Amino acid sequence: MSAYSKIENKWRKLWLKARVYEPDLRKAKKPFYNLMMFPYPSAEGLHIGSVRTFTGIDIYGRFKRMQGNNVFEPIGLDGFGINSENYALKIGAHPVKQAKISEKNFYRQLEMIGNGFAWRERLETYDTDYYKWTQWIFVQMFKDGLAYRKQSPVNWCPSCKTVLADEQVLPAGKQEFAGECERCGSKIEKKDLEQWFFKITDYAERLLSGLDKIDWPESVKVAQRNWIGRSEGYSLKFPLVGIPEQEDRKHSIDIFTTRPDTLFGATFVAISPELAKRWINAGWQASDEIKKYISSALARREGREISGEAEKTGVFFGIHAINPANQEKIPVWISDYVLDTYGTGAIMAVPAHDSRDFEFAKKFNLVIREVISPNGRDHDLRSAYMDPGVMINSAKFNGINSEAAKIEITKFAGGDRKINYRLRDWLISRQRYWGPPIPMIFCSACGKLGKGERKDMPGWYSVLEKDLPVRLPFIKDYRPQGTGESPLAKDKKFSKVKCPKCKNWACRETDVSDTFLDSTWYFFRYLDAKNKRKLFDWLRVKRWLPVNMYIGGSEHSVLHLLYSRFITKAFFDWKIINFDEPFPKFRAHGLIIKGGAKMSKSKGNIVNPDGYFKDFGADVMRLYLAFMAPLDSGGNFRDEGISGVDRFLVRVKKLGAKLAKTSKDGLSKNSEKLLHKSIKKVGEDIENLHYNTAISQMMILLNEFEKLPSLPWHPYGIFLKLLAPFAPYLTEELWQNFSFKGSVASGWKKQNSIHLESWPKFDPKKIKDENFKLIIQINGRVRAVLDATTGISEKEALEMATNDENVKKYLSSLAGSPKKTIFVPDKLLNLVI
């Protein structure tokens, strides 16, 4: 037990009862939505890093509150989804039961950190009242044409017999583990299944342009831009030759390129193994050799794409295409270096000007023809020449600049400008148990007749809004099937449903949606968490959104933040909100490490906050975590470091004993100056999330106050206010003890809380210095530091300098008079000899 537990418990209860942190969501005059990414209740409990983020943003929120804002700081749990389910699987508990246990543990931990949470609005994504609206969003996406089904390969672990999310397949970076299941280490395979997708690609352009108007760290914006991967290029058609006229056969290949200027040097076409397989499935003839290559290439590609280092393989497809620029007959190859998921799955290969094509052509002895040259002549190509240059070997385009040739050659070859994106549609289905059932129904009877809610998807109906939520049934064996179906498929009571159209027996969709969907919209729901009839009350949303300040981990730079922006833009298009960027201001927090290494179970260096909060108290831990480093950078968690802030708080408490008897006493001029400087600095530092330097400034101020024989009341009150966002419990207690306002004995009221006091203001006049240290430099080196009066002229400064013994010595030894003097008012004088 820490020395503070008693007062912490007292104030926690009083604050809760008085609703100090519950703004009126319907009427607040100066709403300020202070949001942190909600946690998913992990196995180990609240991570010390999350605690730092939560208390960190709470410091900001308390500061904003004292500045007169109605601060709303909600909290909830992102407890639905694969992570929680895997934990349940691991310990052999049922996710439904485990959720309740984790929930209790997390809320217990979140209560002890001293945050001003609006507890009444808390939510959990697995709550029926919550996921009802997750499903509602799915229904709207379907009706709007933004949800669709398509065949897609999923990750499948043959040993766990389960479908895995991409995040669960070890990434390519760790070479020796690439493409392995994170749980059992088996090689991941791909299975083709019909999956639901959200058409996020429709929003690619807006997701890109929206970045320009939001205040986010540049690195996060760059990450999103790269993820979206807009590429301006051209599409070209390569006709195929020698193909018998048959309906079911392709007669040309479409490709995307950013380098049409190299078209005359395109000496072969390469297509992805996946595309080749689709053609063969559609009726193409292919030799056994080719089929064998395709299946071995696909097998190698299972799991994540292998690293760029891997050697390229390929096989001649046995057909030829026509280069549209020079009508040359060029071979069509199948190769594993062609990505199926980017562009059209087919490329024109220009070995002379693309390193990958070059490598491939060398290996298979294909024609390499130079068409761009740095100097207008052929030269010996040892590697691909990828820079711009002068056109050669390109018929009538010879001699012109390659940049100019891009559009000319495209026109000549009958191509078009095309913008291509790296971004792919969002795969939303999960063949899992622990998530919101996708609210769709398939009727085979309607499907045969081509009927459905949407013409492009015969037989598919969304669940009627009045029938939402589609409740996740409790099933005993929730383990993933490995059949490509969700465990829900086994529950016939669940999956058998009447068709909303023809009333015959139909099938319910048994997949659940991706966890990331749950977290795209939680900040809307916080505003109206108890509303059973609507997603949210429009007036509240109008009053509070978009979010004023959002803080979270940069690991969500791409997925969560991009998906949330996407859903918000969809809401905007559905006209249920009037803004289309949810987080105009976002800041990423840093990572704290322990003993120089990232915290992990295998290293055994995970810090459990429970013991620390118990031993030191919330105020000390909040201060320690804030003092470690600026919030947006990391820090090393060291037990020894805690004592510094612990002592600091003890001294703050002791300082109260020194309070002067009357409130009339003033401070000396110097102390007052420091006080006002501190008010300024602490405020500015909090605004910039530089809590470490704010605390350092308060320590300096405390050191000054401690030196005084007695301390007047007023400055002590100001000091407590500056400290209040960091150490909410102790400052509230001292505020009350010294009767700045009310006391518990006289019936403590909300209005008496230090946390609703106004933030101190500094007087710019009182900050002005009358004296300063004049730095005298000779040739840029400091030779004297003199006390001077603020505002002295260059002449006066020079006089002071030349009268100084030390300076005299240098001037005489260097035997010269200053050639030049540089004078920075109230700062320094530099004599150049």
Added chain:
RNA sequence: GGGCGAGUGGCGGAAUGGUAUACGCGCACGACUUAAAAUCGUGUGCCGAAAGGCUUGAGGGUUCGAGUCCCUCCUCGCCCACCA
């Protein structure tokens, strides 16, 4: 391979182009104590007896003056990765 970020004491870190190492930890010495802890005080980048010199990953540049701006390189961290 590409993108982003970072390299400052024994440690976390601080420095609008103007006294580098604030604040804190740790350490040393001293006071208090029978003693220890706690507390308080003093000191604490490196070399040097001192005067003084050197020091922000390495090297160059711009500047009267560079931790800060520019170029080259090295190391570490994170993200992406055959994106045509």
